[in-house]
Amino acid sequence: MFSKILIANRGEIACRVARTCRRLGIATVAVYSDADADALHVDLCDEAWRLGPPPARESYLLGDAILEAARRTGAQAIHPGYGFLSENAAFARACAEAGVVFIGPTPEAIEAMGSKSESKRLMEKAGVPLVPGYHGADQSDAALTAAAGDIGYPVLVKASAGGGGKGMREVRAPADLPAALEGARREAGNAFGDDTLLVEKFLDAPRHVELQVFGDTHGAVVHLFERDCSIQRRHQKVIEEAPAPDLPAAARAALAEAGVAAARAIGYVGAGTVEFLYQDGRFYFIEMNTRLQVEHPVTEMISGQDLVEWQLRVAAGEPLPLTQADLAVSGHAIEARVYAEDPAGGFLPSIGTLRHLRPPAEGPHVRVDTGVRPKDSVSMHYDPMIAKLVVWDADRASALRRLRAALESYQVVGVATNLAFLGGIAAHPAFARGEVGTRFIETHEADLFPETAPAGDGVLALAALDVLLRRRREAARAAAGSGDPHSPWHVPNGWRLNDENVQRMVIRDGDSLHTVTVHYRPEGYRLDLPGGSRLARGEIDANGDLVCDIDGFRRRVTVVRQGLDLVILDRGRQHRLTLDDPAARASERDQGAGGLVAPMPGKVTRVLVEPGQTVDKGDPLMVLEAMKMEHTITAPAEGCVSALHFATGDQVEDGAPLLDFEAKGD
CATH class of the missing domain: 2.40.50.100 (RNA polymerase II/Efflux pump adaptor protein, barrel-sandwich hybrid domain)
Structure with a gap:
């Protein structure tokens, strides 16, 4: 086994590898860009090496700089994680030439499967069923246009290199093809440095089912069962689960056989994923990812194995830890990718500081893989993933209940997130029935993108009570630090000389203004709200949460406040309100209508x-x-x-x- 490895990545996968190495007693070296100097993965590693400025092409994609860091620090091996250089055959070859072990497959396997076009030719030769399509060398617009016409619309234009939906366009009519080719080439070139395209028949209602395979240097190949990754937006996975729900036993067995055969055909070593589309009882090979996948935790949860440890042992020349007969499925696992993005705004990434971050409590049933901490920033330079939330239980229904509960308790303030959107998927009856497919989000769009409801009396009461309790706490602190702590001017009960103890506050909810009239009572506060009066009392606990009783209903919520803005976090929902201040309102920026x-x-x-x-x-x-x-x-x-x-x-x-x-x- 290695004594020191360098982790050539960032974020949650770098943290994941660092923790496994720590458990195994392996020293680790982090690399980082200027944007990641204070990142969690840097703190988790024993040493750290600066690569350069934030853009990936000037830092995480600099193979020579990474190899120099390995040489200078004495690292024996490099773990590439996923993305960046993880499927770069030239980098894997450079590692071998430098005498550093690349923790992944051989350069030849990466080249064979890293090109979607080449991998399809190999799989076609091996008899693995393919989606009808064109993956030829002629990349002219004329050749691709002719191929699309022969295949029949709708078609899917895809980048031959890479993945994650980048360089991919769905085309439903011939008139839309030129723009799709131009955009896909440009995006593929920017993301992967390779603008080669292929054209495939677009399947209307497929499932995305993939097989986790593993090979060693002694010729052994096993699979660790399949995953369903059908819930996608813009061709990027959102929710993954293992094993795939409602997959016929014959299809499950055929899938495993085809995936293992694909790995054996190229002498595969290390972790890999063979991906298929499944529709109408038939499956079609689409690509093989020659690395660890983002969704590998669901496989770990149902198999009880640490796939990163498997990677390290295989790269060190050890045989696979288990044979196929030793592996078995236990229970069901689901992973939800928590992103800093705005689902209602076209899933655009959200950039900012994580002012408040509280993930659900981890344990045997809940796992959170993350690379960020409170007060960290989500940068424009990298993928906006905040975390992978993974749940496990004895069966799918139980795992789904745990997913719903975990999503409700996940709190993020400072950036827009997809938490409510994920909660909508998890709560959808069709998802509960296992009716999944790559068009799930489009099919159920009306249910998953509901209009934002205005704040009701309950939310306004929570906001007002939090403001009152925090003012009372500040008044108590001020009184304790004053020369006259018993002065009536310090009593936080609304007392005023020659006036009744009534206070009015105005709360803004979007474009709406609501007046809340507060009457101070011995038992708490009477709040006159737009829909009537409510009796409220409570306290701010040691965690900063609001523990309250409103008309006899006791609950705990979190209120995050910055200046005049308040974010109410209650049972998986966020309500953003503002204490109205005329001076602040007058200084709002004019966006300019034109x-x-x-x-x-x-x-x-x-x-x-x-x-x-x-x-x-x-x-x-x-x-x-x-x-x-x-x-x-x-x-x-x-x-x-x-x-x-x-x-x-x-x-x-x-x-x-x-x-x-x-x-x-x-």
Whole structure:
């Protein structure tokens, strides 16, 4: 076994590897960019090495710098995690030339399976069923257009390299193909340095089912069962589970046989995942990921194995820890990916500081893999994942109940998150029935993206009570530190000279203003709310939570406050309110009715219009890139672009005015 390894990654996977190494007594070296100097994975490792500025191309993608860090620190092996250089055959080969073990498959296996086109040719030769498609060498628009016509629309344009939905476009009509090819090439080139594309038949209602395989240097190959990863948005996985629900036994066995055969065909070593689409009782090979997958924890939970430890042992030349006969499924596991993103806003990433972060308590049934802590920042430079929430129980129904409870207790303030969205999926009857597919989110969109409900009397009462209790606590502190602690001016009960003990506060909920009248009573506060009066009392506990009793209903909620803003966290829901202050209201920034602003910080990759150009509603105006994903700014109406404020290559901040737009008739 190794005595020291370098972890060539960041975030939760780097933390995961560091913890496994610590358990095994292996020293670790972290690498980091300037954006990650104080990151959790850096603190968890024994040593750390700076790579460069935040952009991945100037830090985590610098293979030479990583190898130099390994040489200088005496690391014997490099664990690449996933993403970045994990499926880079040139880097794996450079490691071997430098005498450092690459903890992954051989460069030849990475090359064979890293290209979707090459892997499909190999699988076709091996007799593994494929989705009808084109994966030829001719990458001209004419060849791809002809292939799409032969296959029949709708088709899926995909990047041959990489994954995660990057460089992927669904095309339903021939007229949409040129723009899809251009966008997919550009996105694939930016993300993977390879703009090779393939075209496949788009299956209307498939499931995404994949097999975890493992091989060693002694010729043994086993599988650790299948996972269902069908719940996806923009071709990126959101919820994964193992084993796959409601999969016929014959299909399960055939899937395992095909996946192991695929690994054997290339002499595979290490952890890998063979991915299939499953529809109408048939499965089709789509690709093989030659690395550990993000969703590997569900496999660990049902198998009782540590796949990172398996990786380390196999890379050190040891045989696989178990044979196929030794492996068995125990229970059911589900993983939900918690992202800093806005589901209702097209899943755009949300950048900011994690002002409040409280994950659910971990134990035998709940696991949280994360790379962030409270007060950390979610950067525009990397994937916006906050954590992977994993639950396990004896059966799927029990695991699903634990997932719902864990999502309700997960608290994040400071960035937008998909927690409520995940909760909606977990609570959906179709998901409970196991009716999963890659179009689940689109099919149930109306249920998963409900309109935001206004704050009711209950929420307003919680906000008002929290404000009152915190003021009382501050008044008590002020009294204790004053020269006259018994002065009536310090008594936090609303006492006023020659006036009744009544106070009014105004709370803003979006564009609505609500007045709450507070009457101080010996037993607490009587709150006059828009819908009537309620009796409230409570206290702020040692954790800072509000423990309250409102009209006899006792509960515990969390209220996060910054300045005049209050975020009420109650049973998985967030309510954002503001104490209304006329001076603060007057200083709000004028957004400018005639401009279009950046929905996220990022880089302008294309400017598609010129000043003075007239456009129709929906026409593309500008393309932004953040976290390796593109977002197109479109015209909100028919009109004219009167001015541009940024050019191609410029960096923009969230909310920055991109251009001036005059709607027709204004």
